[in-house]
Amino acid sequence: MEPKYVQIYKEIKHRILSGCYHDNNQQLPTETSLCDEFSCSRMTMKKALDYLVSEGYIYRKKGKGSFVLPKGNITSKISIHENNLLGLSKSYEGNISSKVIKFEFIFADELLAEKLDLKIGDPVYHIFRLRLVDKKPFVLERTYMNPIVIPGINQDVLNNSLYNYIENTLNLKIAGSFRITRADCSNESDQKYLELTEKEPVLEVEQIAYLDNGVPFEYSFARHRYDCFEFYSHSIRRNPF
Amino acid sequence: MEPKYVQIYKEIKHRILSGCYHDNNQQLPTETSLCDEFSCSRMTMKKALDYLVSEGYIYRKKGKGSFVLPKGNITSKISIHENNLLGLSKSYEGNISSKVIKFEFIFADELLAEKLDLKIGDPVYHIFRLRLVDKKPFVLERTYMNPIVIPGINQDVLNNSLYNYIENTLNLKIAGSFRITRADCSNESDQKYLELTEKEPVLEVEQIAYLDNGVPFEYSFARHRYDCFEFYSHSIRRNPF
DNA sequence: CAGTGGTCTAGACCACAAT
DNA sequence: TTGTGGTCTAGACCACTGT
Numbered sequence: 001m002e003p004k005y006v007q008i009y010k011e012i013k014h015r016i017l018s019g020c021y022h023d024n025n026q027q028l029p030t031e032t033s034l035c036d037e038f039s040c041s042r043m044t045m046k047k048a049l050d051y052l053v054s055e056g057y058i059y060r061k062k063g064k065g066s067f068v069l070p071k072g073n074i075t076s077k078i079s080i081h082e083n084n085l086l087g088l089s090k091s092y093e094g095n096i097s098s099k100v101i102k103f104e105f106i107f108a109d110e111l112l113a114e115k116l117d118l119k120i121g122d123p124v125y126h127i128f129r130l131r132l133v134d135k136k137p138f139v140l141e142r143t144y145m146n147p148i149v150i151p152g153i154n155q156d157v158l159n160n161s162l163y164n165y166i167e168n169t170l171n172l173k174i175a176g177s178f179r180i181t182r183a184d185c186s187n188e189s190d191q192k193y194l195e196l197t198e199k200e201p202v203l204e205v206e207q208i209a210y211l212d213n214g215v216p217f218e219y220s221f222a223r224h225r226y227d228c229f230e231f232y233s234h235s236i237r238r239n240p241f
Numbered sequence: 242m243e244p245k246y247v248q249i250y251k252e253i254k255h256r257i258l259s260g261c262y263h264d265n266n267q268q269l270p271t272e273t274s275l276c277d278e279f280s281c282s283r284m285t286m287k288k289a290l291d292y293l294v295s296e297g298y299i300y301r302k303k304g305k306g307s308f309v310l311p312k313g314n315i316t317s318k319i320s321i322h323e324n325n326l327l328g329l330s331k332s333y334e335g336n337i338s339s340k341v342i343k344f345e346f347i348f349a350d351e352l353l354a355e356k357l358d359l360k361i362g363d364p365v366y367h368i369f370r371l372r373l374v375d376k377k378p379f380v381l382e383r384t385y386m387n388p389i390v391i392p393g394i395n396q397d398v399l400n401n402s403l404y405n406y407i408e409n410t411l412n413l414k415i416a417g418s419f420r421i422t423r424a425d426c427s428n429e430s431d432q433k434y435l436e437l438t439e440k441e442p443v444l445e446v447e448q449i450a451y452l453d454n455g456v457p458f459e460y461s462f463a464r465h466r467y468d469c470f471e472f473y474s475h476s477i478r479r480n481p482f
Numbered sequence: 483c484a485g486t487g488g489t490c491t492a493g494a495c496c497a498c499a500a501t
Numbered sequence: 502t503t504g505t506g507g508t509c510t511a512g513a514c515c516a517c518t519g520t
Contacts, residue, residue, distance in 0.1 A: 032504095233474070244507080
């Protein structure tokens with residue numbers, strides 16, 4: 001059973017996307033009237049509306065009301081929202097395949113030990129995969145994983161979705177991640193596998209991902225072809241901060 | 242007067258950063274005991290803790306408790322958090338200067354009209370600036386602004402901080418933005434002003450920024466030197482979504 | 483079972499905007 | 502003055518965890 005505020009959030013989001021508030025100068029009904037309609041308290045309605053604010057659908061002004069915000073447009077590249085945690089397979093609807101270039105155990109050096117919360121010398125999976133979208137090279141992923149936390153990885157899993165394996169087979173929950181995004185010159189591997197020239201760069205995303213018990217399970221570098229990937233995000237200024 | 246939940250948020254954040262919960266296995270006190278200590282209701286405490294969750298300081302598990310999350314590390318590059326809205330001048334403590342390369346009125350084409358919510362042919366500021374950090378070229382910014390919304394821009398403003406001018410002189414409030422981040426090959430201007438070779442790329446951030454009345458005031462492309470800028474972000478999986 | 487966090491309520495008071 | 506959203510409360514019930 002979904003919480004009431006999620007149901008309300010979804011219904012109002014649906015109304016916004018259907019243009020229900022276009023006639024009324026993009027203004028939503030007042031909170032109290034929405035509370036009446038959905039038979040809920042104001043706190044619950046506020047929670048639903050807060051999610052719409054945080055996703056950039058509406059903005060609210062004290063003393064005035066709540067209004068629909070125009071949506072930024074997405075280009076033709078593959079766009080991943082900054083909040084997306086679910087790996088490529090779940091983020092894109094195309095035909096995704098993987099080619100495993102390297103799959104081995106290594107021993108954690110200082111960096112890996114720090115990022116994955118291990119001791120130096122502990123065994124770590126090192127996975128180097130090329131991921132293709134509609135058979136065209138898209139991203140070159142170098143992933144380090146803690147084999148204690150994520151056991152049983154094999155070629156079969158790697159050819160499909162690691163995230164599916166973690167969530168559905170191992171039944172673990174992914175809770176969050178830290179990411180750093182940067183541009184970089186392509187190196188020899190990039191050029192070879194992503195079919196880039198020397199002049200063409202990559203968009204690198206460095207990531208540490210955590211399970212819901214706070215344990216880091218993945219440290220990865222994903223190097224994307226510059227011409228078919230971009231990140232989009234929406235920020236709002238939080239009120240009293 | 243700051244809301245109570247902000248004060249509580251700040252105090253607990255301070256405690257986390259000081260390592261107060263290190264002894265107790267990174268576990269925070271229960272919500273009810275924190276409510277007692279801060280003399281507040283549970284809803285208020287939850288709001289404070291929700292902000293800590295959204296910023297990646299803690300995670301919470303039903304039936305277990307709330308725990309401090311290890312913090313991702315930031316590298317030596319200039320790192321801007323994905324949520325930062327405040328322009329370079331307020332994001333970085335170094336010695337920042339600007340060189341105005343071009344500053345003119347143009348007429349909105351279809352793209353600009355759409356992004357800035359104008360009619361085709363309406364006048365638009367076109368600002369092309371090189372921004373330097375500690376006298377070294379850092380980012381090349383091409384900005385389009387609606388002169389009706391942001392009037393009175395001149396060379397003096399451009400040599401300092403546009404965001405300061407908007408917030409402090411014009412007394413407008415910046416509410417939020419949409420951003421798209423991508424890597425790109427450097428073009429001739431990039432190479433000239435950012436002092437890059439043909440092989441070296443840029444990190445481009447395309448942005449539409451909004452005031453708190455929902456009006457878009459800026460559409461910009463910021464092309465950063467690849468080797469001294471990166472974006473970092475933190476995502477959490479929201480519960481019932 | 484007891485203890486935790488998650489949701490929800492009904493009502494209160496405040497700050498801000500428009501009239 | 503009226504109406505809006507922002508904050509806050511005191512208490513209720515639920516779902517999940519570990520004993």
